Amino acid sequence: MTIQYVYASELRSYKKLLHVGVPLTREKRNKKRKERKKEKQSKLETMGSLTNRNLPVIDLTKNNVDPNSSSWSTTRSNVVRALEDYGCFVAIFDKVSPELDKAIFGAAEELFDLPVESKVLNTSKTPSHGYVGQEPVVPLYEGLGIENATTLEGVQTFTNLLWPNGNSNFRETALSFSRIVAELDQLVMIMVCETYGIEKEYESLLGSMSYLLRLIKYRGPEENEKNLGIVPHTDKSFMSILHQHQVKGLEIKTKDGEWILIDPSPRSFVVMAGDACMAWTNGRIEPPHHRVTMTGKKERYSLGLFTFIRDLMIEVPEALVDEEHPLQYKPFDHYKFIDYYFTEEGKKSKCAIRSYCGI
Numbered sequence: 001m002t003i004q005y006v007y008a009s010e011l012r013s014y015k016k017l018l019h020v021g022v023p024l025t026r027e028k029r030n031k032k033r034k035e036r037k038k039e040k041q042s043k044l045e046t047m048g049s050l051t052n053r054n055l056p057v058i059d060l061t062k063n064n065v066d067p068n069s070s071s072w073s074t075t076r077s078n079v080v081r082a083l084e085d086y087g088c089f090v091a092i093f094d095k096v097s098p099e100l101d102k103a104i105f106g107a108a109e110e111l112f113d114l115p116v117e118s119k120v121l122n123t124s125k126t127p128s129h130g131y132v133g134q135e136p137v138v139p140l141y142e143g144l145g146i147e148n149a150t151t152l153e154g155v156q157t158f159t160n161l162l163w164p165n166g167n168s169n170f171r172e173t174a175l176s177f178s179r180i181v182a183e184l185d186q187l188v189m190i191m192v193c194e195t196y197g198i199e200k201e202y203e204s205l206l207g208s209m210s211y212l213l214r215l216i217k218y219r220g221p222e223e224n225e226k227n228l229g230i231v232p233h234t235d236k237s238f239m240s241i242l243h244q245h246q247v248k249g250l251e252i253k254t255k256d257g258e259w260i261l262i263d264p265s266p267r268s269f270v271v272m273a274g275d276a277c278m279a280w281t282n283g284r285i286e287p288p289h290h291r292v293t294m295t296g297k298k299e300r301y302s303l304g305l306f307t308f309i310r311d312l313m314i315e316v317p318e319a320l321v322d323e324e325h326p327l328q329y330k331p332f333d334h335y336k337f338i339d340y341y342f343t344e345e346g347k348k349s350k351c352a353i354r355s356y357c358g359i
């Protein structure tokens, strides 16, 4: 063996000297294999090939979510498993009536038809929570955020800004939609918190929860224009609930790097964890990367209800820290984290929440 080895290694140096193909050592073979795998992975990311796989779809319609029913615990464990495995799932939810669904997307159309001069009036202290549009990186994208969207005051302020003569139809529709979708968010969070034994900690967060409703419009790409609607990202929210209207485009990345295209339907709501949820659950629930790709000429409307925690330090609950799960995140202020994300350092970081408050 030793002789063979010496011989082989000498032969290798000899061949090297002659620049002849050198048989690779196991180490080098493994390195090459890893490099090829990485290359394939990054090709997948940039080409963004889609898979036929589906996200878990969970029935959260009225009949299935009674805490006293036998189906509660099964539904609850399906929800938590989906969040731990994918960071998201498709909820089938019937509390938004077909009429309200039609009305909210009608209201979105009316809103985006306003002149840009009106839309830019919607500013916010928090980056990206006001009006975003005409951005060279994402020219197809336009979004308007309504802060405190589950309160009459929040929706009223927004409505008055965009329609100085009032628009009670918009105000009522946006308020009803936000309040009903917030119920879905709380239902999911109760299931998560019961599973982890952190209901009390959730209650104290709830008191500081603020909801942002973002209405989004993507125009179809023109010839020679890229079809990227929104770049791959994870949400900076605590939780997000996304709802699409008729035109597909939302794609979500699985942990093994495949992209899943999500079908729109009036009763489908994508429940998705944001970065803050990952920190709060001490890394148990990771936010998924997602993006929007526009395939046709038809414009696409979507809605997102995002939760944020205001004026309260978010701390990992004690029950989620043990030997197997050492503490991963320091207490942090959610809105300061968002400000950090928009700094040069935050934008460059591969995982902003980790660089901001990771241990």
Ligand SMILES: O=C(O)CCC(=O)C(=O)O
Residues within 6 Å of the ligand: 214, 216, 230, 235, 242, 243, 244, 249, 250, 290, 291, 292, 302, 303, 304
């Ligand atoms: O338009 C969509 O479906 C997704 C929007 C989104 O990811 C976001 O606003 O963070």
Ligand SMILES: [Fe+2]
Residues within 6 Å of the ligand: 233, 234, 235, 290
């Ligand atoms: Fe997002």
